[in-house]
Every structure is written in structure tokens, then in C-alpha cells.
Amino acid sequence: MTLTPIRQTLLTLLSDGQFHSGEQLGEQLGISRAAVSKHMAALKGLGLDLFSLTGKGYRLAVPMALYDQQQLQVLAPMAPVHCFPIIGSTNQFLLDRVSTLTSGECCLAESQTAGRGRRGKPWVSPFGCQLLLSMYWRLEQGMAAAMGLSLAVGVAVVQALTSLGYPGVELKWPNDLYYQGRKLAGILVEMSGSAGASCNLVIGVGLNLAMPQQEGVRIDQAWAELRHINPELVDRNQLAARTMIYLQQAMQTFEQSGLTSFVAAWNQLDHFAGRPVRLLMGDQEIRGVARGIDDRGALRLETDEGIKYYLGGEISLRRGD
Secondary structure, X not given: OOOOHHHHHHHHHHOOOOOEOHHHHHHHHOOOHHHHHHHHHHHHOOOOOEEEEOOXXXXXXXXXXXXXXXXXXXXXXXXXXEEEEEEOOHHHHHHOOHHHOOOOOEEEEEEEOOOEOHHHOEOXXXXXOEEEEEEEEEEOOOHHHHOOHHHHHHHHHHHHHHHOOOOOOEEEOOOEEEEOOEEEEEXXXXXEEOOOOOXXXXXXEEXXXXXXXXXXXXXXXXXXXXXXXOOOOOOHHHHHHXXXXXXXXXXXXXXXXXXXXXXXXXXXXXXXXXXXXXXXXXXXXXXXXXXXXXXXXXXXXXXXXXXEEEOOOOEEEEEOO
């Protein structure tokens, strides 16, 4: 579904979270009340938490500050920022343009129609309810040097959130942010390149802000959102800009010293530290106690046979019974 100019204007008018009558909206847009009703139904189809009340009109459940590309460019001036109301995938947008991008260039969207998570899982992204951010980076050291990058990215995003007044966020190996045992955000790092040459990295972050309940039922695991931490949501432009800045700084550090600079911080933020876990590898299940990560980003698992080390791929970490 596309966001037509009329629907974009409607969203701007409704973004204050106050009631607006159909008659008033129609007069402002030069359309009938019946046309307003049809456009509202289309906006609900985007996953917006939008409701109506007889005698009062239409209202968004939560005020929404739409992304402002000019403001974002001022707040995070280090590299170009591309903003879209609706896109297939922010990661794919950058992957399709790696030959023309500069390191640190970002793509933001209010919603994705073909967003994906780890192992190709679809990413649920109702309009305006998440931070959907992707960043491009050219890593001169090559693909082998990118090992453990998602762990460094996780540390950077947690630090950005903490700086904005969202404490208590933890990390789950290898690519998730957790709050009180529920998934708050996911990280997807995709790369292209050839052996012995520099590689192109695209780092995607999907972070729940204020999800409508009817959309949340589509998510196949326990989830959290920023307003669970602090009901007074930070301005989304400020959040996006701060995240971009922390990611760019993290990538500069990662480029110089690899994962080593992030291991201590990651282990302090480890949600499963010292807890029984199950590690799923295809049909195989390994049980043990999580003991953090090593300098390569491998999970340290204390088993009956001693400490074992596991790297990413098709491995899934779950809470122990």
C-alpha cells in the first residue's frame, strides 16, 4: 500500500494525538467526510492504532512525530540520510546501491512491506511504530574482519538508548535487545564482497516503540517496546539521530580494533549471564549455563563436559527449562 499525499497530510494532522472531526479534516483537505472515512480505513490497513468516536472524530492512540529528513540531517550530519514513509526493506535499499554509497549512509522508513529478520523471518512493522534503520559501511579489512559485528552493534544501540533515558535494556546472543525478558529489538547484518577484498556491510536495526496490540499478536514471541520502559516516548527524530551517531562511532571503533573493544560491555549487558540455556542447532539441543562471549563473539557455554564455544549461523539460544 502506498501513502498518497492526502493520507500523508492526514497523518500529519493526526500526529498530535488529539481528536479531529471528519468534517474538519474534510474541509482542510477539500474532500468529503465519506472520502475522509475511506482514507482512514486505508491508514488502519497500515497497522496504525487509529480509532474514532462519535461526536469527536478520529484520533491516533499515541502522538506520532513523523521522520523529518532535514531535521535528521542536521542532528546527524556525518553522512546522507534517506527517509521513506513506506519501503520494501531499508536493508535492501542500501544493498542495491552499495557502489554509490559512503560509509555511514543511512536509510529510515516508517514501515516496511518486505522487512526481514535473522534466518529470513518476516519482520512485522506497522506504520510509525518502530525505529526501522539501516546503515551502510565499507569495511576495508574484508568479510573475515566482520565476525561478531552484530554484538558490537547491540552494545552501541543499548548505549544510545541509555543516553536517552531508557535504562535496563539487555542483550541476547547473537543479535537481539531484550527488556525484562522480552524482545525489544533485532539486528540484521548483511554483507557482500569477495575473498581478499573489502566488503560492503549493511546493518539493520528494528526497534519497537509503541506497537498497536492488534499488530503485536502477529509477533511469534514475547516482545517489549520503549514505552514499557518510559511512557514518555522520546521524539523519533532524536532517537534515530542518536542511534545513527552511536552506530557510526561504534563502526569506527570496530574498524580499528574489531570486537575486542566491545566484549566487556557486551558481557555486562548479557541477559542470560549465569542462567541455564538451551542451544538449538538443527535437530540437536545442547544445555548448559551461559558464560558470556569470548573475543571472537563466540558464546561460552558451561556444560557437563566443560566450557564449550559456539559461533553464530543457524544456532538459536533459548531459556533453559
